[in-house]
Amino acid sequence: MIRFIDFSFRYDGMPEDALKHINLEIKDGAFVLLTGRSGCGKSTILRALNGLIPHFYPGRTSGKLLYADRSLLEMNPSETAGIVGTVFQDPRSQFFMTDTTRELAFGCINMGYTREEIIDRVEKAVKELDLETFLNRSIFSLSSGEKQQIAIGSIYALSPDVYIFDEPSANLDHEAIRRLTGILKKLREEGKTVIIADHRYYYLRDLIDCALYIENGQITAEFTREEFCRLDKAYRIQKGLRAVYPEKEIGDGFKKPADKGSNNKKQIFRVEGLSFSYGKGANVLDQISFEAASGDIVGIVGHNGAGKTTLISVLTGILKEKAGGVYYDGKKLSPAKRRKLSYLVMQDADYQLFTASVEEELVLGMTGVDRTLLDDTLDRLALSEYRDRHPASLSEGQKQRVTIGASIMKNSKILYFDEPTSGLDHDSMIRVSGLIKDLSDNGAVIFLVSHDLEFIMNTCTDLLDLDPDQAEMIKEPDIRSIHNYSFRAENS
């Protein structure tokens, strides 16, 4: 049993406690969801459990944290490693070995088990979690979902009693989330204690025993599974929580821009017969044709591997098409011209920040600077007070706004967003949605790649579905088409 007794924690150098007087009891075999706004303290609780606090993240603790009546705080992480296993958010930065089999064995090797025992444990993990097809492969060849499965397998081989997951669904598509749900179900059946912190939790609704709402470092609400699944919508929105049954809220979604016709001269973005393959391989993109107009917000959906990222790379002009063409305002665009007109906001803002101040970042690559536009943009994005700050010192949400600011400065007419809401809580998701709608009101045609159903429903005007053999553009999708998409994902 895990017990927090009047537990408080303050990170070194911070003015306030991150966790305040936490009193919590988690029984063996319980399945607990921790949720709340970004920065509320969910991750801090997880770090206290796996030993990263206070050994990796120094700070001041007070109160007690016990596991089976032993203090977790007094154990160093090397001891905790065999008891508590943690799966982190980003599958790309969790693996140590370049080979999948070695990665599965990594934890066991560290524990000092003999060779025979290591092989036994890895074999069990492979069989129980169905990882046989992933053995002896380069980790770099796996998708995010597959990498995460290996991460879980690596922990499973250690056979800890407690499993901790920190926002595991953030980088996964529906198919991968479905597989994750299967693994979680198995852990639950084996009687393991599972603690998950996440903003998206629709995949957990049949598994959790209880859900804890964390606010400002305190547990302000506790719900049983039934209570959590039946939460009143107004209450949810006030607390910044997402829906437990997002597919049931479809009726409210798909808000169209207030008047699409306000921008009288509408430019048409047309793609005809677009095909692309890497080298001499099979076509990743095959004869894709569709049309969008300025003011449209097109959600690009499809399972991982359907070619969403490739399509974006070709449309933005990073890659050159093998056949077909991209037309804007009647003119065919070469890749170089596409690059000039487009702007891509990547999932990871770190790839897109090059300079030493926010202001410099917004004017990078521009020859003449419109100062009024600059000040205006900073204002709109709530970045005015940060204009001289180094981009690396900002929060993830602020970094993302800086990259969006650069697109406004560049006055790009065609915008692409790659998973803009992964890992964002409800409030931030709504904020990004609002920003994107603003941008489309100004006459840009916008393409979004996202697995976030709620976000798509709140933001998009059209859907481009890459899963069918012939990519399908669904204009002004109705309840049925979204239903089809989400339930296809659920039942695949």
Add this chain to the structure above:
Amino acid sequence: MSESVREKIMAVSFHGTARLDPRIKLFMLIVLGCISFFINGDIPELMLMLAITAFACAGSAPGWGIRMLVVYLVISYLNTCLKYISVPGISLLMGIFGVTVLKMIPIVTMARWVLKSTYMDELTVALERAGMPRAVIIPFVVMFRYIPTLGIEYRMIRNTMKIRGVSDTIFKALIHPFATIEYILIPLLMRCLKVSDELAASGTTRGMERENKRYCLSETGFGLGEYVTAALFVVYMVVLVILDRSSIGQYVFWRQG
């Protein structure tokens, strides 16, 4: 697939000389590096390169070994041609550059082969047995694991730069070389910091810092093969040095009239 799960776990994908204990490989790499810069004659240098190619071929990497051998021969030829063109100032610089590159080729060939043919867990265990402290082993392993990622990260950054219109053409990159390097390095470093932080957390929670004896998944250790290889290697290096000092070391290839 008749292979059982257990067999798959125990399988190794590199064979022959690749199965040598990592300590021997590292020892050879270091000594090789020194010898490569020490010897001067064309023939001893070529003998060194041929030996490395043979070694790589016997270690499941024939493509790499032979490719680098060809590169070596081409650069060796170009170096010699350079001697016959005389442009003041530049000739000297190019000459020094060319010779340095030539001496680096054997080292790079061997280094990359070691990287690819050595499993990380074997490396960790081998370094541990050699008496290295965890504080040295961990950064070493992280570096090995991060190097392949650098290529991927670099390409992502270049793509963004193209869209932003920052040093997107070769022309622009050449006009502003320092700015270009800065634009590439900053995001690379930021990513590096983030990834290393997350990696450290992930490793710590899986017992990376534990001070206990470790065993790796596949068998390694010092056996007859290692001793024999070490002995042959040392003999070969000594022979190369002696040859270099003798008249054979004076012989020059690619004589141009």
